[in-house]
Amino acid sequence: MxxxxxxxxxxxxxxxxxxxxxxxxxxxxxxxxxxxxxxxxxxxxxxxxxxxxxxxxxxxxxxxxxxxxxxxxxxxxxxxxxxxxxxxxxxxxxxxxxxxxxxxxxxxxxxxxxxxxxxxxxxxxxxxxxxxxxxxxxxxxxxxxxxxxxxxxxxxxxxxxxxxxxxxxxxxxxxxxxxxxxxxxxxxxxxxxxxxxxxxxxxxxxxxxxxxxxxxxxxxxxxxxxxxxxxxxxxxxxxxxxxxxQFGERSGAIFDTKVVKKEIDDITLLSIEDGPILYVPKRHEKIGDKVRCRILATDVSVCIDYPKHSSILNILEATVEQIVESHRIGELLLILELASGIKLQSFVTARSIRLLAIKPGTSLWVQIKAVSIC
Structure with missing residues (x-):
């Protein structure tokens, strides 16, 4: 051998x-x-x-x-x-x-x-x-x-x-x-x-x-x-x-969710491990069915204060776990952890990190467009 x-x-x-x-x-x-x-x-x-x-x-x-x-x-x-x-x-x-x-x-x-x-x-x-x-x-x-x-x-x-x-x-x-x-x-x-x-x-x-x-x-x-x-x-x-x-712009997070509700305006509610709720466009699955969700780092933005009057439906509280170098100049990758333990990623410019004084341990709000969740 x-x-x-x-x-x-x-x-x-x-x-x-x-x-x-x-x-x-x-x-x-x-x-x-x-x-x-x-x-x-x-x-x-x-x-x-x-x-x-x-x-x-x-x-x-x-x-x-x-x-x-x-x-x-x-x-x-x-x-x-x-x-x-x-x-x-x-x-x-x-x-x-x-x-x-x-x-x-x-x-x-x-x-x-x-x-x-x-x-x-x-x-x-x-x-x-x-x-x-x-x-x-x-x-x-x-x-x-x-x-x-x-x-x-x-x-x-x-x-x-x-x-x-x-x-x-x-x-x-x-x-x-x-x-x-x-x-x-x-x-x-x-x-x-x-x-x-x-x-x-x-x-x-x-x-x-x-x-x-x-x-x-x-x-x-x-x-x-x-x-x-x-x-x-x-x-x-x-x-x-x-x-x-290696993953480049396709970097992101996956997790399994469960369909918990369907609303009359063609929005489906998904629960993440019986914790946070995600709002997504209408899904064909039945109540109780499992749905694999993927959220790309390019589709996640962050705010220090809770955003009001936003068109974005998914606003979740998170903590910054890590800040790492990105594959592109002037950009950094945030590793974010929700209260449930689920991790997300977000590509953010180095300028935004500096202006918002974001560092490991910072509590903030993440925004995820419903139409971007696949």
């Missing part, structure tokens, strides 16, 4: 029977070194720039990199252990794999593409039925079509359905939206959110898109040049100023 040092990340005690990857892989001047424990629930996003090692890590997990050395353990099942000469081939690992391109069989209808893997799974092992996955991904009307009669978004939804119908214990997704334009990405993301909410299958999702990370991730692994720079909960990493330069 290579002598590359692997950073050890502590195992969250809530990760019962986690996915463990202790792997080294070297080729053509590139070395991937991992020592990870990942949750077997929700969506884990492997994030980093192109060439950082995230797809290679996914391929190791899938058993597509035979030259990798080390251990891969999923729950109580050992998929790879170089020292004990154990290597489970890909077809025995009970995974679903969604590639960047749809990879559908062109000579088969959508129904036959879906049925190809589904009929090979014993009835006692099936976790999801064909009718259910078609409804979930809204592809029932496409069943008689051939792949060349589908849009890019439709092809990818069929590919996801096909992977799910193999009843995988783990769903691996390798930048499934990267080949699609922004309109089609916006069409597919709500379906991926529904998968997250309604299915218990853990997902490992590779992307370099901050927007996809913010919408989908429960857990994040940050990659850089084959090394893992951070592994942890998405809510913590997205608000960590360490990565503000």
């Amino acid at each position: 290579s002598n590359v040092t692997m950073q050890q990340f502590d195992i969250d005690p809530s990760y019962s029977q986690p996915i463990k990857l202790q792997i080294n892989l070297s080729y053509d001047g590139f070395t991937l070194a991992t020592n990870l424990a990942l949750p077997r629930r929700g969506v884990t996003v492997l994030f980093g720039h192109s060439g950082s090692g995230k797809t290679t890590c996914l391929r190791v997990l899938a058993g597509l990199e035979r030259s990798a050395t080390g251990r891969v353990v999923v729950g109580d099942s050992v998929w790879q252990d170089s020292e004990r000469n154990i290597f489970m081939p890909t077809y025995t690992r009970e995974i679903g794999y969604v590639f960047q391109e749809s990879s559908l069989f062109p000579h088969l209808s959508v129904f036959d593409n879906l049925n190809y893997g589904y009929k090979r799974i014993g009835k006692h092992k099936r976790q999801i039925e064909l009718e259910d996955v078609c409804e979930l991904l809204n592809i029932t009307r496409l069943l008689e079509r051939r792949p060349n009669q589908l849009s890019g978004g439709e092809k990818q939804r069929v590919s996801i359905a096909r992977a799910l119908l193999t009843s995988p214990k783990l769903l691996l997704m390798d930048e499934p939206l990267s080949a699609l334009d922004n309109l089609i990405k916006a069409e597919i993301l709500p379906y991926l959110e529904k998968l997250h909410q309604r299915l218990s299958i853990p997902v490992i999702y590779v992307t370099h898109s901050i927007d996809e990370l913010a919408r989908l991730a429960d857990h994040v692994v940050m990659f850089s040049n084959g090394q893992i720079t951070r592994s942890g909960k998405a809510v913590d990493i997205l608000c960590d100023p360490t990565f503000s330069a």
Whole structure:
């Protein structure tokens, strides 16, 4: 095994029977070194720039990199252990794999593409039925079509359905939206959110898109040049100023909220962990449903005194936790903490910091436009 040092990340005690990857892989001047424990629930996003090692890590997990050395353990099942000469081939690992391109069989209808893997799974092992996955991904009307009669978004939804119908214990997704334009990405993301909410299958999702990370991730692994720079909960990493330069203008905070009220003037009220209330434009979710919210640092302004007669609906009290350098000259990044413990970020000019005498510990008011909360 290579002598590359692997950073050890502590195992969250809530990760019962986690996915463990202790792997080294070297080729053509590139070395991937991992020592990870990942949750077997929700969506884990492997994030980093192109060439950082995230797809290679996914391929190791899938058993597509035979030259990798080390251990891969999923729950109580050992998929790879170089020292004990154990290597489970890909077809025995009970995974679903969604590639960047749809990879559908062109000579088969959508129904036959879906049925190809589904009929090979014993009835006692099936976790999801064909009718259910078609409804979930809204592809029932496409069943008689051939792949060349589908849009890019439709092809990818069929590919996801096909992977799910193999009843995988783990769903691996390798930048499934990267080949699609922004309109089609916006069409597919709500379906991926529904998968997250309604299915218990853990997902490992590779992307370099901050927007996809913010919408989908429960857990994040940050990659850089084959090394893992951070592994942890998405809510913590997205608000960590360490990565503000990497996230740039897409820096901000995410948190899960719950729909608590719908008002007659098309405003929906969301509660943050039964604490602060956010006002947002009308949402289609029902009372009690969960909604992932994202607030960009560029959409948060601060006031020392409570602002009166403002068009901005969301005005919350907060304390300045940190002031850090921004990626742009003349600008600083405030890390703000609400009374509930939720953290926000705000890009503010250095002049405003000076004129308002803002420093760590300062109490102030944050303003967030309702229409900017996504």
